[in-house]
Amino acid sequence: MHIPDNYLSPQTDAVFAVAMVPIWAHCARKVGKELNARQMSFLGMAAAFSFLLMMFNVPLPGGTTGHAVGGTLIGLLLGPEAACLAVSVALGIQALIFGDGGILAFGANCFNMAFILPFVGCAVYRLVLGGEGASSGRRMAAAFIGSYVGLAVAALAAAIEFGVQPLLFKDAAGAALYCPYPLSVSIPAMMIPHLLVACVVEGVATVAIHEYVLRVAPGLVADAESGSSSLVPVAVLVGVLAIATPLGLLAEGTAWGEWGTDEIAEVAGLAQAPAGMANGFEWQAIMPDYALAGLPDAAAYILSAVIGIALLAVIFRLAASFAPARRSGA
Amino acid sequence: MSQELPTWLAESPAYEPPRDRDGFVRTNLLRLAALPARMAQAAGKPAFLDRLLQPVPALVRFAGLIVSVVCVSAATNMAFVWVVFAAVLVSLALRPLPQLRATAPVAALAALIAGLVVLPGALMGMAPPSLVVRMAVKTFCTVGLTLGLAQGVPWSRMASALTGAHVPAAVVFVADAAMRGIFVLGRVAQHLNESLALRSVGHNQHKSGSAGAIMGMTFVRASIFAGEQAEAMACRGYDGTSTAAPERASRVAGVLYALAIICVVALFVWFERAMGVG
Numbered sequence: 332m333h334i335p336d337n338y339l340s341p342q343t344d345a346v347f348a349v350a351m352v353p354i355w356a357h358c359a360r361k362v363g364k365e366l367n368a369r370q371m372s373f374l375g376m377a378a379a380f381s382f383l384l385m386m387f388n389v390p391l392p393g394g395t396t397g398h399a400v401g402g403t404l405i406g407l408l409l410g411p412e413a414a415c416l417a418v419s420v421a422l423g424i425q426a427l428i429f430g431d432g433g434i435l436a437f438g439a440n441c442f443n444m445a446f447i448l449p450f451v452g453c454a455v456y457r458l459v460l461g462g463e464g465a466s467s468g469r470r471m472a473a474a475f476i477g478s479y480v481g482l483a484v485a486a487l488a489a490a491i492e493f494g495v496q497p498l499l500f501k502d503a504a505g506a507a508l509y510c511p512y513p514l515s516v517s518i519p520a521m522m523i524p525h526l527l528v529a530c531v532v533e534g535v536a537t538v539a540i541h542e543y544v545l546r547v548a549p550g551l552v553a554d555a556e557s558g559s560s561s562l563v564p565v566a567v568l569v570g571v572l573a574i575a576t577p578l579g580l581l582a583e584g585t586a587w588g589e590w591g592t593d594e595i596a597e598v599a600g601l602a603q604a605p606a607g608m609a610n611g612f613e614w615q616a617i618m619p620d621y622a623l624a625g626l627p628d629a630a631a632y633i634l635s636a637v638i639g640i641a642l643l644a645v646i647f648r649l650a651a652s653f654a655p656a657r658r659s660g661a
Numbered sequence: 662m663s664q665e666l667p668t669w670l671a672e673s674p675a676y677e678p679p680r681d682r683d684g685f686v687r688t689n690l691l692r693l694a695a696l697p698a699r700m701a702q703a704a705g706k707p708a709f710l711d712r713l714l715q716p717v718p719a720l721v722r723f724a725g726l727i728v729s730v731v732c733v734s735a736a737t738n739m740a741f742v743w744v745v746f747a748a749v750l751v752s753l754a755l756r757p758l759p760q761l762r763a764t765a766p767v768a769a770l771a772a773l774i775a776g777l778v779v780l781p782g783a784l785m786g787m788a789p790p791s792l793v794v795r796m797a798v799k800t801f802c803t804v805g806l807t808l809g810l811a812q813g814v815p816w817s818r819m820a821s822a823l824t825g826a827h828v829p830a831a832v833v834f835v836a837d838a839a840m841r842g843i844f845v846l847g848r849v850a851q852h853l854n855e856s857l858a859l860r861s862v863g864h865n866q867h868k869s870g871s872a873g874a875i876m877g878m879t880f881v882r883a884s885i886f887a888g889e890q891a892e893a894m895a896c897r898g899y900d901g902t903s904t905a906a907p908e909r910a911s912r913v914a915g916v917l918y919a920l921a922i923i924c925v926v927a928l929f930v931w932f933e934r935a936m937g938v939g
Contacts (some may be wrong), residue, residue: 617794623740625935631740634747641750645765652758 332397332489332521333385333425335589336433336512339492339610340500346490349436354446358412368651369562370409373551375647376565377405378417379467379640380540383572385425386621386636387579388586389532391524395587398535398579400485403452403478408552409543414449415441420646424639430616439492442596443485452481471538479530479535483522486529490521493588500607508607510588511599518589520587543568573636577629586609708756711813716911717918719814725813725922726810730803732929739795741932747931749805760812768804777798816840830902838890845886850879 339347366374381401388396405414419441425431432440456477460470494514497507512520544551547564585594592611596604603609621635622628714722729745736742753765767920776797820837853875889895 603723615790617798618743623737623743625932626740634743637747638743638750641747641754644754645750645761648758648761649765652762 332354332400332440332444332486332525332586333422333432333445333589334436334492335513335591336435336491336614337592337608338433339436339496340509340607341435341437342500343426343492343496344433344435344438346438347436347442351419351438351441351446354415354442361410361412362416366409366413370413371651372553372644372648373562373565374405374409374413374417374571375644375651376420376562377408377413378643378647380570380572381405381418382421382424382639382643383569383576383636384533384536385431386576387532389528391528393520393524393586393587395524395585397524397529397532397586398462399529400448400482401536401540402444402448403456403474403532404482404540405534406449406453406481407456407474407477407537408544411449411453414453415445417544417647418445420631420643421639424642426614428617428638428642429621429635430614430619431621434614435612443488443492445560447488448481448485450481451484452477455480456459467542471542472574474538474541475534479534482530482533483526486521486525487518489588492518493517493521502606507605509605510604510608510647511595511601512588517588524587540568557578567572569640573633573640576630576636662835680738696894708752708760708813710752710755710809713912714813714918716914718825718911718915719818719914720826721918722810722814723819725918725925726806728805729925730923732926733799733802735927736799736933738932739798741929742795742798744928745802745806749802752809755803756812764805764808764812767808768801771804772797772801827865842875842883842886846879846883849882850875 343493362371362374381404384399384401386398388398392399400418402414402418405417409417421438422432422445423437426434426437426440454477456473459473465473491514493512494517496510497513498505500508502508510517526557544565546559551562552557590598592604592608595608596602618631618635618638621632623634626634733742733745749768753761753768756764776793778797779788779793783790783793816837820833823833823836856874857871
């Protein structure tokens with residue numbers, strides 16, 4: 332679901348980038364007002380969760396791969412606004428350092444995975460949960476359904492963004508300039524594998540980690556009034572997930588819509604890659620596809636996970652240090 | 662019988678201070694002056710990693726730093742640099758907040774400057790674009806490692822270690838006095854800056870004069886402190902020789918640390934030999 336550069340037209344990229352600015356501003360204001368310094372540090376851990384979950388690729392029907400995002404999970408723990416910021420920062424690091432998702436398409440990726448996913452997921456969660464005093468079974472069901480629907484709607488948004496490109500941007504001969512797949516292809520290609528596998532993985536991961544955090548560190552949750560707020564158990568879980576990331580390499584193939592420019596002509600059955608894609612912007616990532624020249628894939632994958640987690644922890648801890656003292660006591 | 666107020670007294674005492682751009686004095690000078698004091702304050706709380714490495718002799722840690730910096734600088738294969746980069750990031754993430762704030766922005770700024778220095782060459786096609794990232798990451802690693810040691814090993818231990826390494830006593834004494842002076846004078850300059858900021862009302866047309874006065878006053882205070890220190894030393898019978906107390910450290914921890922550094926060197930050699938330029 333990480334849209335690479337040149338699949339969307341620059342105009343589309345610009346629209347989503349501009350659309351995200353007020354969303355980020357609102358989320359930053361809300362997070363700055365509501366979260367204390369400890370919860371801000373936990374937000375870094377939550378962003379690390381999201382970063383790691385996106386590294387766990389699972390095989391999808393049709394020979395492609397997919398992954399969970401963890402946006403609803405962060406939304407349930409710290410609020411959808413915090414989730415928006417956390418997933419945005421994780422996506423930024425993925426795009427800049429690892430070339431996972433486009434630089435120009437950063438706004439679109441954030442719109443799908445950092446905005447739609449957590450906000451829809453949390454809204455569905457609240458709807459299913461009902462009022463106060465719900466049983467733990469109902470809470471788990473609500474978390475599963477919320478995260479499932481959140482990821483499904485985000486995948487639908489990405490499919491629509493792909494699918495409208497050939498309608499809006501064509502050359503004089505009528506050939507697509509960017510993503511060549513129309514809506515009739517992009518929607519089923521994205522939705523069927525996501526509904527069957529990726530959304531289920533998202534739901535299971537959300538329920539498991541949400542329940543774990545509620546049990547070991549309930550004080551970290553945004554609306555918590557008491558309970559442990561130790562970051563240690565959460566850090567241990569992040570460490571275990573980081574070591575297990577090479578499992579994501581077991582899924583072979585490329586996610587739908589994430590093929591390189593050199594692959595797209597063959598995959599789409601075209602004589603040549605669409606002009607806008609072939610001549611588009613190209614970002615030289617430092618560790619493209621979480622790989623390093625000469626280093627075994629599994630080692631490079633773990634190294635990437637460690638760099639990503641540590642970067643997120645440093646960024647969010649520094650951000651937490653700017654939280655006003657009156658809120659830093661929790 | 663009523664008395665009317667004179668017009669000058671009846672006027673509203675509204676006072677609007679003229680807008681003054683004294684941000685330079687308030688922020689930059691104040692922040693620079695406070696830096697040594699902040700570093701000293703941050704060094705007060707040992708990080709988890711520093712507590713773990715406390716038994717290691719300071720000289721061994723210093724040698725380890727030199728070896729690591731040389732390896733990072735000489736590395737042609739970026740895989741090794743990324744491994745060190747990951748280690749530096751993890752050590753930063755594990756530091757207490759004051760130390761993190763005193764370290765990470767400095768290392769990031771140094772990396773940014775290193776990248777900017779190489780950028781024109783890359784833009785003009787005289788250097789590969791990857792060199793910008795390479796330089797920035799290497800700088801981040803070396804600065805991060807150095808600041809990590811500076812915060813993890815108190816200067817008193819380093820002075821003892823230098824004495825143990827047969828560095829001339831005069832050199833150790835001068836370095837010791839200089840380090841203490843930097844912290845003390847940093848606090849003095851900070852206090853002077855705060856006084857200036859508090860007393861600055863209205864438009865200050867002599868900002869450079871104010872900044873110069875602060876520096877000059879700091880220098881005057883430095884000479885006063887030096888005189889007082891010399892008198893105090895004379896009172897305590899200083900005869901020109903200085904000795905530092907021997908460092909209390911674990912030999913086993915030192916050997917283990919040295920082995921770890923050898924592993925780092927072996928990793929460097931393996932990456933360079935087995936994988937070549939990457």
